[in-house]
Structures are given as C-alpha cells and as structure tokens.
Amino acid sequence: MKKVDLHIGHGKTGTSYIQSALALSEKQLSEAGILYPDFTRHFSKARAGRITSGNINPSKQSLYECLGELEDAAQQSILFSNEALFGEFRKPDARSLLQRLQDAGYMLRVLLFIRDPLEHAVSLYQQSVKRSGTTASLAAYIKLYKAPKEVGQALSLFDSLGIDRCVVNYSRKKNRLLEVVEQWLNLPSHILATPPVMVVNRSLTAAELELQKIFNQYAGRLSSALLSDPLCNELPHLKSEYPALDKKDLTEFLSRAKEMVVEPNTKLPRDEAYYVPEIEDVVDQFPTTNDLSLLCFSKEQIEVIARSLSQSITKHN
Numbered sequence: 001m002k003k004v005d006l007h008i009g010h011g012k013t014g015t016s017y018i019q020s021a022l023a024l025s026e027k028q029l030s031e032a033g034i035l036y037p038d039f040t041r042h043f044s045k046a047r048a049g050r051i052t053s054g055n056i057n058p059s060k061q062s063l064y065e066c067l068g069e070l071e072d073a074a075q076q077s078i079l080f081s082n083e084a085l086f087g088e089f090r091k092p093d094a095r096s097l098l099q100r101l102q103d104a105g106y107m108l109r110v111l112l113f114i115r116d117p118l119e120h121a122v123s124l125y126q127q128s129v130k131r132s133g134t135t136a137s138l139a140a141y142i143k144l145y146k147a148p149k150e151v152g153q154a155l156s157l158f159d160s161l162g163i164d165r166c167v168v169n170y171s172r173k174k175n176r177l178l179e180v181v182e183q184w185l186n187l188p189s190h191i192l193a194t195p196p197v198m199v200v201n202r203s204l205t206a207a208e209l210e211l212q213k214i215f216n217q218y219a220g221r222l223s224s225a226l227l228s229d230p231l232c233n234e235l236p237h238l239k240s241e242y243p244a245l246d247k248k249d250l251t252e253f254l255s256r257a258k259e260m261v262v263e264p265n266t267k268l269p270r271d272e273a274y275y276v277p278e279i280e281d282v283v284d285q286f287p288t289t290n291d292l293s294l295l296c297f298s299k300e301q302i303e304v305i306a307r308s309l310s311q312s313i314t315k316h317n
Contacts, residue, residue, distance in 0.1 A: 003076060004067065004106045005034070005185065007054075009083030010147065012123035013113035013170035014177045016200035019054045019081050020046045021178050024193035032187055035075035039066055049197035050233055054082035063088070064100060079185070086112070089154055098161055109164045111184050114151055114268075116171040116275050117257040118282060121145040122242055126203040129212050130228040133221030137289070139249040148257075148274055152264035159267070169272040202232050203240030206287070206294035208301070230308040231301065238301075241294060245286040251279050 009015050022029070022036050023046035029036045039061060042052040056066055063080065070078055088094065101108060115123070125141045128134040134141065151167075158165045168180050178192045204212065208231055215223035231238075254276055261274035268274070287294055297305075 001105050001107050002067075002073075002078065003109065004101070005077055005079045005109050005111070006063075006085055007079070007081040007111045007181070008085035008089065009113065010086040010151070011083050012120060012127055013115050014174060015054070015081070015083050015113070016046075016051055017195055017198075018177055018181055019052055020049050020195035020197075020200050021181070021192045022055070022079070022081060023047045023052075024195065025191065028191050028193070029079065029185075029187075030075060032185075032191070033076040034079050034185060034187075035070065035073050035077070036079045036081075037066070037070060037073075047196075049195045049200050049236070051201045051229065053084070054080070056080045056082050056085075058082065058084050058088045062097075064097065064104075067101070067104075067106065086150075086154065089157065090150055094157060095161070098157070098163065102161065109184075110158055110166070111181070112151070112154070112165060112167050113170045113173075114147075114167060114272070114274065115169065117145065117148060117261065118254065118277065119171060120147060121253065121257075123203055125243065126209065126240065129209055129216065130204060130224055130232070131221065133216045133224075135213050135216045138243045138245050139289075142245075142249070142253050145253070145257075146260065148260045148264045152267060155264065155267045167268055167272055169268075169274070171275070172271065197236045199236050202236055202238065204228065204231070205238055205301075206241040206243060207297050209241075209243055210295055211305075226308050226312055227305065230304050234304050235300060242286050244289040244291060246289055247279070247283055250283060250286060254279055254282075 007018065023043040026036050026043070036055055039056045040053060043055075046052040056063065063085070066080070067078065089098070098108065121142045122138065124145070124147075125134070125138050128141065155165065155167070166184050173180050178194070179189070182189060182192055208228070212224065212228050215227055257276045261276060265273045
C-alpha cells in the first residue's frame with residue numbers, strides 16, 4: 001500500500017514558504033523515502049523564494065491521474081502540496097475521489113493549516129486584491145468569509161472515510177512551520193532547507209493595497225504581474241498593514257466569527273482551536289476608512305513600481 005501525504009493549505013497559512021522549503025529539499029526528501037514530484041515545473045521559482053502553487057495543479061491534472069504516473073516510484077510515500085486541494089475536497093464529488101484513491105490501495109494522510117478568523121479574513125482579502133482583481137472594500141469582502149465552516153465540513157469528510165488528518169493553527173505556529181512539517185512527515189529535525197527569504201508571498205502595505213485596487217478597476221487581475229508580484233518578490237521584508245475598517249463593521253464580523261467557530265472547534269485539538277478576540281483588543285489595529293495617513297510609498301517601492309511599469313511600456317512599444 002502506497003502512502004500519500006497531502007498538504008492542502010489552506011490559503012494564507014504559510015503555504016508558499018513551506019513549498020519553497022520542500023522544493024529546496026527534494027533530494028533530502030527522496031533519501032528519506034518521500035517523493036516530492038514536480039508536476040507544475042515551478043521548482044526553480046519555489047527554490048528562489050518566489051510565489052508558486054506547489055507541486056501539483058488539480059485543475060489541470062487530477063490527483064488520481066498524477067498518482068497513476070507514479071505507480072513505479074521507488075519511494076515509500078508520495079507528497080503533494082497545493083492550497084487548491086482544500087477546494088477540491090469541498091466539491092460534491094470529493095467523497096468519490098477519495099474513496100477511489102483508497103480503493104486503489106493508497107493510504108491517505110492530510111496536513112491542514114488553519115488560521116484565526118480575523119487575521120485570516122484580512123489576509124485573504126489582501127490576496128484577493130493582489131491576485132484576483134478584487135476592488136471591493138474590506139468591509140464588503142469579510143461579509144462573505146466562511147473558512148471555519150468549510151474546515152468543519154472537510155474534517156467531517158476526512159473523519160467519515162477514516163483518513164488520518166493533522167490540523168495545525170498557523171496563528172500559533174507561524175514561526176515553526178518547517179518544524180511542524182518535519183514532525184508530520186516523521187523526518188529528523190532541520191532536514192528541510194530554509195528558504196532564501198523568510199516571508200514568501202507577503203501581504204501588501206496599505207499604500208500598495210490601495211494602488212493595486214485602483215489598477216484592478218482599470219486593468220483587472222492581470223495588473224498584479226506589474227505591481228503586486230514585483231513588490232512582493234523584490235521587497236519581501238516589508239511589513240504588511242491592516243486595511244481600513246470601521247468599528248461597526250469589525251464588531252459585526254467578530255460576532256459572526258464567534259458563532260462560526262463553535263462547530264469546527266469541537267473537531268480540533270484545544271491547542272489548535274480557533275480564537276476570536278474581543279473588539280476592544282483589536283479595534284486600534286485598523287485605520288478608519290477616512291484615514292489617509294498610511295498611503296505613503298518609500299523610495300524603494302517607487303523604484304520597483306517604476307521599473308516594472310517601464311519594462312512593460314517599452315516591451316509593447
């Protein structure tokens with residue numbers, strides 16, 4: 001029986017950093033009996049600490065198809081990592097897919113990172129502006145947040161099929177990600193190589209976020225390649241900032257989040273359970289919607305933006 005380890009995200013829980021370490025450690029993993037195959041052809045970017053999507057793209061090639069190509073693999077286990085797998089396991093046919101893999105003789109294990117709702121919702125919003133062309137305000141975006149509910153549904157599915165699952169709260173372990181992965185894979189400590197940058201796929205500053213939203217209005221999601229991508233890849237050390245959110249909208253979100261985490265918390269270890277803060281503990285972290293004091297760029301940010309736009313202009317002239 002071939003063991004299949006699935007790191008399925010979910011989004012904004014250090015996935016790109018972990019994938020960078022895994023790509024850098026391909027040889028060490030193989031020597032430990034773990035195959036980390038490159039079905040995306042993005043290992044060179046991952047090793048450089050750039051934004052990637054792991055070693056499988058389930059929208060182009062299913063997990064079952066990839067495993068079919070690896071039937072003769074000599075390693076004792078096969079490792080896949082992609083945030084999109086979390087979405088795949090929430091589709092109507094997820095149960096039949098997982099059962100098909102089990103019937104084919106694969107023993108599945110799942111590693112799922114979760115994140116406390118407030119910081120997760122803000123980070124997802126940042127990512128949506130960066131990569132998906134979002135132009136909405138944070139207040140409008142977080143009304144649709146439902147990650148804890150989706151996690152609860154996924155855990156119920158795994159449990160009903162007897163799939164071994166490990167759930168780790170990124171909010172508690174964000175400084176120990178590689179240690180967590182090593183322990184899950186039963187590897188010696190420090191065997192995974194440290195990525196060349198400490199933060200891969202960082203969130204944006206307040207000024208970067210507002211500028212990207214305006215670009216999204218006129219150029220759509222493709223504009224991220226001209227703005228957000230070069231800023232995050234070339235200036236990974238910059239600290240992200242919370243977007244504007246008024247107290248009323250924050251209060252409403254926290255109230256809804258507290259209700260949302262009740263059911264999934266019954267399925268989580270106490271140390272990994274979701275935490276929702278009180279309004280007075282976090283309200284000062286958010287500027288108000290009429291506060292423009294944070295909309296400033298440093299000289300290095302302006303340099304990156306100007307260089308990126310100039311290269312695009314000259315390329316098309």
